[in-house]
Amino acid sequence: MARTDERFREAYNALLNICSSKSEGDSLPSEAELSRTLDVSRTVIRSALSRLNEVGIIHWNGRQKLVMRQPADTDLIEVNLETISNEELERRFLNWILRFDVPPGTPLNVSELSRWFNVPAHALHEFLASLSRFSLVERRPKGGWKLLGFTREYAMELFELRTMIELNAISRLVKSPPEDPIWQKMDDLKQKHQELLAQINERYNDFSVLDEQFHSTIYSVNHNRFIVELQRVIALVFYYHYQWDKRDERERNEAAIHEHLKLINAIQSRDEQEALDAARDHLSTSRKTLLLSLKINNKQ
Amino acid sequence: MARTDERFREAYNALLNICSSKSEGDSLPSEAELSRTLDVSRTVIRSALSRLNEVGIIHWNGRQKLVMRQPADTDLIEVNLETISNEELERRFLNWILRFDVPPGTPLNVSELSRWFNVPAHALHEFLASLSRFSLVERRPKGGWKLLGFTREYAMELFELRTMIELNAISRLVKSPPEDPIWQKMDDLKQKHQELLAQINERYNDFSVLDEQFHSTIYSVNHNRFIVELQRVIALVFYYHYQWDKRDERERNEAAIHEHLKLINAIQSRDEQEALDAARDHLSTSRKTLLLSLKINNKQ
DNA sequence: CTAAGTGTATTCAATTATAAAAAACAGTAT
DNA sequence: ATACTGTTTTTTATAATTGAATACACTTAG
Numbered sequence: 001m002a003r004t005d006e007r008f009r010e011a012y013n014a015l016l017n018i019c020s021s022k023s024e025g026d027s028l029p030s031e032a033e034l035s036r037t038l039d040v041s042r043t044v045i046r047s048a049l050s051r052l053n054e055v056g057i058i059h060w061n062g063r064q065k066l067v068m069r070q071p072a073d074t075d076l077i078e079v080n081l082e083t084i085s086n087e088e089l090e091r092r093f094l095n096w097i098l099r100f101d102v103p104p105g106t107p108l109n110v111s112e113l114s115r116w117f118n119v120p121a122h123a124l125h126e127f128l129a130s131l132s133r134f135s136l137v138e139r140r141p142k143g144g145w146k147l148l149g150f151t152r153e154y155a156m157e158l159f160e161l162r163t164m165i166e167l168n169a170i171s172r173l174v175k176s177p178p179e180d181p182i183w184q185k186m187d188d189l190k191q192k193h194q195e196l197l198a199q200i201n202e203r204y205n206d207f208s209v210l211d212e213q214f215h216s217t218i219y220s221v222n223h224n225r226f227i228v229e230l231q232r233v234i235a236l237v238f239y240y241h242y243q244w245d246k247r248d249e250r251e252r253n254e255a256a257i258h259e260h261l262k263l264i265n266a267i268q269s270r271d272e273q274e275a276l277d278a279a280r281d282h283l284s285t286s287r288k289t290l291l292l293s294l295k296i297n298n299k300q
Numbered sequence: 301m302a303r304t305d306e307r308f309r310e311a312y313n314a315l316l317n318i319c320s321s322k323s324e325g326d327s328l329p330s331e332a333e334l335s336r337t338l339d340v341s342r343t344v345i346r347s348a349l350s351r352l353n354e355v356g357i358i359h360w361n362g363r364q365k366l367v368m369r370q371p372a373d374t375d376l377i378e379v380n381l382e383t384i385s386n387e388e389l390e391r392r393f394l395n396w397i398l399r400f401d402v403p404p405g406t407p408l409n410v411s412e413l414s415r416w417f418n419v420p421a422h423a424l425h426e427f428l429a430s431l432s433r434f435s436l437v438e439r440r441p442k443g444g445w446k447l448l449g450f451t452r453e454y455a456m457e458l459f460e461l462r463t464m465i466e467l468n469a470i471s472r473l474v475k476s477p478p479e480d481p482i483w484q485k486m487d488d489l490k491q492k493h494q495e496l497l498a499q500i501n502e503r504y505n506d507f508s509v510l511d512e513q514f515h516s517t518i519y520s521v522n523h524n525r526f527i528v529e530l531q532r533v534i535a536l537v538f539y540y541h542y543q544w545d546k547r548d549e550r551e552r553n554e555a556a557i558h559e560h561l562k563l564i565n566a567i568q569s570r571d572e573q574e575a576l577d578a579a580r581d582h583l584s585t586s587r588k589t590l591l592l593s594l595k596i597n598n599k600q
Numbered sequence: 601c602t603a604a605g606t607g608t609a610t611t612c613a614a615t616t617a618t619a620a621a622a623a624a625c626a627g628t629a630t
Numbered sequence: 631a632t633a634c635t636g637t638t639t640t641t642t643a644t645a646a647t648t649g650a651a652t653a654c655a656c657t658t659a660g
Contacts, residue, residue: 002648003614030605041651046606063605063658111641121642122614125422129429135525142339142622143642157524168464224457225435226530302619303643330634341622346635363629363634411612421613422643442651443613606657614649622641629634 009079011040012048016071019057028058028065084119089127090236092117097150098240104149108137134233150237152294159290162234163283165219165227170263170279172221174272183268185217190264197257200250207253212239214260241290252289259285309379311340312348316371319357328358328365384419389427390536392417397450398540404449408437434533450537452594459590462534463583465519465527470563470579472521474572483568485517490564497557500550507553512539514560541590552589559585 015038018028028034031049035042053060057071084092096102096116108128114121128145131137135154138146148154176182192210196203212235219231259282266275315338318328328334331349335342353360357371384392396402396416408428414421428445431437435454440446448454476482492510496503512535519531559582566575 002616002646003650005649007650032605042606043650043652047649062607109641120615122425126425126429129426130433133430133433133529135529144622154525157526160524161526164464164468224460225454226457226461229433229435230526302617302645303621305620307621332634341620342635343621343623347620362636409612420644444651602660604657604659606655608653608655610651610653612649612651614647616645616647618643618645620641620643622639624639625637627634627636630632 006079007040008044008047009077011038011044012051013076013079014038015045015048015052016057016075019052019067019071022067024067024069026067028067030063083123084117086123086127089117089119089123093127093131094236094240097147098237102147102149104147104151106147106149107140108145108147110145150241152291155237155241155290155294156287158234158237159283159287161230162238163280165222165231165234166215166283167276167279169218169221169227170267170275171272173218174267174270174275176221182217182221186264186268189214189217190261190268193257193261193264197254197261200254200257204250204253207256208239211256211260238290241293247293255285256282306379307340308344308347309377311338311344312351313376313379314338315345315348315352316357316375319352319367319371322367324367324369326367328367330363383423384417386423386427389417389419389423393427393431394536394540397447398537402447402449404447404451406447406449407440408445408447410445450541452591455537455541455590455594456587458534458537459583459587461530462538463580465522465531465534466515466583467576467579469518469521470567470575471572473518474567474570474575476521482517482521486564486568489514489517490561490568493557493561493564497554497561500554500557504550504553507556508539511556511560538590541593547593555585556582 015028015034018034022028028049029037031042031045034045038045049058049060049065052058055075056068057075059066059068093113110121110124110128114124117124119127128137132139135148136150138148140146173182189210193214196206196210216231216235219227222228222231259278263275263278263282266278315328315334318334322328328349329337331342331345334345338345349358349360349365352358355375356368357375359366359368410421410424410428414424417424419427428437432439435448436450438446438448473482489510493514496506496510516531516535519527522528522531559578563575563578563582566578
């Protein structure tokens with residue numbers, strides 16, 4: 001009925017390990033040193049030592065910590081950590097919204113979702129709070145959360161931001177110094193695109209990965225933390241959305257490869273205006289596809 | 301040891317009010333209707349009715365709810381709501397960071413801060429979680445929060461984003477149709493600037509308000525929720541920062557007014573290129589000022 | 601005497617239990 | 631048949647609880 005003693009358990013097992021590496025009669029380092037090496041507080045070290053003392057693995061008296069016997073496998077205490085990371089939660093949540101077409105306005109049930117995603121409720125709270133900055137969810141006046149969701153307007157507004165960021169990135173990119181590793185990456189990407197184009201009938205499915213790689217390479221010239229963060233969300237949302245639209249996939253992908261190649265060529269020739277034009281063309285195609293897929297999904 | 305009964309208390313007092321408006325022997329509307337008009341759940345209505353029944357103000361039996369006597373002032377129950385809004389919390393928090401020069405890396409003490417700002421701890425949690433999207437704070441591995449803070453790099457990166465958004469807004473602005481109310485606003489702003497310039501020696505302090513007004517007018521052409529949200533934070537951060545830099549204020553403000561007027565003229569003549577150039581000049585000045593003030597503050 | 605180490609007390613935060621509120625459901629009276 | 635009430639279930643917000651971190655006082659070895 002309080003926080004878990006996961007840290008204690010891990011520290012205890014780690015101490016067992018340290019005892020194993022010593023022979024009987026050796027003494028352990030100081031509490032402060034142990035706390036540094038195991039990266040926990042001295043409190044945790046002390047309670048673990050105290051347990052070791054009880055079990056008889058060490059004899060602890062003041063600053064004397066003698067190893068009395070080798071710990072056995074049975075001395076290990078269980079530690080179960082099956083909580084997922086924040087990124088994983090984000091991935092699963094967006095997946096859920098987009099995959100199951102959760103309609104905008106749906107009230108979000110925190111306790112249900114936390115069971116569903118296997119995270120503590122307060123972690124979900126925190127996550128929803130952070131999403132509220134992207135206007136994807138909203139706090140309801142009487143408590144609880146509401147999904148604002150991936151509406152047509154939302155998509156278009158996010159797209160506008162994406163356009164802004166991407167064009168900005170391209171302007172930077174063409175001005176990169178010749179020794180920048182970005183140029184090598186561009187060469188690689190060009191070749192990969194050409195290879196894929198040559199076998200487009202068999203391998204058109206592989207485009208989605210290449211597409212993400214391409215755009216994230218362009219974005220990578222931004223070392224701006226805000227833009228990186230925004231880009232992360234943008235990528236997630238669009239990536240997931242495109243993933244389930246399977247109509248005309250081969251044709252769409254082939255056209256996109258041509259657009260990418262045009263953009264790569266313009267970038268390689270350091271022609272800012274041409275690169276921006278090519279990028280605008282590509283974004284415009286992408287926008288149309290997105291709109292179409294939204295229209296179809298909403299009609300279902 | 302659970303949530304507050306604030307809703308109950310408010311509903312109870314509201315019901316007293318309703319009873320006052322009736323005469324003895326009248327009956328109250330149905331539970332469902334009361335719950336709709338007071339905007340609380342039926343559960344709350346029922347517990348309030350039940351209390352009213354106990355106190356003898358009404359006689360409640362099934363769907364019969366007779367008013368027995370007029371409620372007196374002493375029947376009111378106390379309800380203390382002194383919690384602040386989310387915007388206010390945000391304002392206070394940024395104020396605290398910038399005003400007291402809280403150094404980056406400072407661990408944030410949630411319980412202390414929640415006392416300090418007079419908000420429930422979980423509200424602060426939520427707020428910090430949402431700020432983490434702007435990389436202003438970060439969760440520490442061992443629990444708790446850490447202030448990442450307003451470093452030089454942070455300011456420059458935020459400034460880059462600001463530049464991007466503002467230039468984008470100006471491009472849109474010059475393309476606005478002639479009937480758009482924005483043009484009237486531009487006229488007004490121009491006049492206000494000229495008036496202020498005429499009395500700059502006495503009124504240079506008033507510029508800060510006009511400055512915010514000017515930039516927020518430019519931003520207002522964006523109906524994009526992300527950009528609006530970003531702009532809100534940008535405005536807060538920069539506004540607060542400029543507010544405490546009092547060196548050469550008169551000169552700086554006078555120069556800024558000239559830059560604003562140049563930009564306004566370019567916008568009014570619908571010359572995109574010239575407007576963008578003017579905006580870039582102004583942003584560049586602003587950037588220099590910011591850098592200077594950061595340098596001085598960090599040296600203290 | 602000093603520095604490193606230990607003992608103790610205090611503070612903070614993650615979790616849980618619980619009361620308040622909402623919502624769902626079933627039944628009843630008009 | 632519909633609108634209302636009674637009851638139960640579920641969910642949320644908060645306080646109590648306990649694990650962990652930290653600060654401080656004290657001790658001992660060199």
